[in-house]
Amino acid sequence: MQFSKILAGAFALAMLAGCQWNDLHRAGLGAATGAVVAKATSGNLLTGAVIGAGAGALCDDVGMRICN
Numbered sequence: 001m002q003f004s005k006i007l008a009g010a011f012a013l014a015m016l017a018g019c020q021w022n023d024l025h026r027a028g029l030g031a032a033t034g035a036v037v038a039k040a041t042s043g044n045l046l047t048g049a050v051i052g053a054g055a056g057a058l059c060d061d062v063g064m065r066i067c068n
Helices: 004-019 024-041 043-056
Strands: none
Touching: 004 024, 024 043
16 A cells, blocks of 8 residues: 555656756656655665656656656
8 A cells, every 4th residue: 555655656746747847857856756666666765866867857858748
């Protein structure tokens, strides 16, 4: 039950990443989302945050419609 709540929260944070104004905002929210997912899956928090920050910063550059 706890695992699904954490993943639901991470999904909500990921959806909010598209609402941010610039790459820095998206990277910050991506880092938070990556850390939450890493914690939920018993992974390394720093690695999750770095991957999430990269994904957040680059999501608008790869043509994803969710990223403004």
